[in-house]
Amino acid sequence: MTSNAVDNRCENCLELQRSLVKTLGEKRSLLLRLQKEQSRVRKLLREAEKGKKRDGEEPSNSRDASRSVSGEGGGECLEWQLNEVMEVNKKWKEDYDAMKIKYQTENEMLQKELDLTKEKLANSETQVLALGTEVSRLAATLNELYQGQKPSPQSPFLDLNDFEVFKQQIQAYEEDFSNERRDRERAQGEKDNLQQQLLDAQDLIATLTQELAIYKSQLNECRQETSGLRRHSSDPSLFMSSPQLQIVYPASSSMSPSQWQRRQEQLKRGILTRGGGHPSLFYGGDVEVDKHRT
DSSP, rough: OOOOHHHHHHHHHHHHHHHHHHHHHHHHHHHHHHHHHHHHHHHHHHHHHHHHHHHOOSSSSHHHHHHHEEEEHHHHHHHHHHHHHHHHHHHHHHHHHHHHHHHHHHHHHHHHHHHHHHHHHHHHHHHHHHHHHHHHHHHHHHHHHHSSSOOOOOOSOHHHHHHHHHHHHHHHHHHHHHHHHHHHHHHHHHHHHHHHHHHHHHHHHHHHHHHHHHHHHHHHHHHHHHHHHHHHHOOOOGTTTTOOSSSOOOOOOOOOOHHHHHHHHHHHTTOOOOOOOGGGTTTTSSSOOSOOOO
């Protein structure tokens, strides 16, 4: 139980004590009033009895009858008032006794709780003192480890200068860590950029390799066609003299539709910038006519 709970319990005890004292004062004042009322009623009864005796000594019958009637009526009224006052006093006394017992019981319970709380508080204070002693011992041991010597009773803790030095070292470590992190992020970005450039270069090399293979294939086909034409020629003078006939070979392309479509896509992407010569330039096409020959 904490100190706040103890304070609250103490305040409750004080409040109950104050209310009990106040109730006792009210009951005492009521008892005093009842006692005064009883005294007054007794006095009235005595006076009534004295009046009866005086009235009995008078010779007049009419006066005796009238005074006896009035005396009897006054005595009955006073007796009724006395009984009523006694009944009220009895009820108040019963209420007072019940309330007193209730407050005494609550006061005993609160006193027990207060004693228990004080005991727990004493145990807590003992534990706090033990923990404080242990903390002091650990601090002295830590100081001894840092300084490499036995702790002196004058300075059981670390010096403020050492604390500032440690603080500056921690700040330097934080700055180094931040710089290293920024450098690592920048290097990672450069690495990603270079990898992307490498992929683009590999794609370009593959495209150029395919283009070179196409050109070699076209060159080989042109050479084969040229050698075939030379072998099938029957007149060797055609190769020695100037051309007399206009020979036109049909234009043909050795590229397949898929290769042609891929070439168009590469041209659109800007990867293939050089245009290959059409195979008809090697054979056929516009051939000059021999104008000297009639």
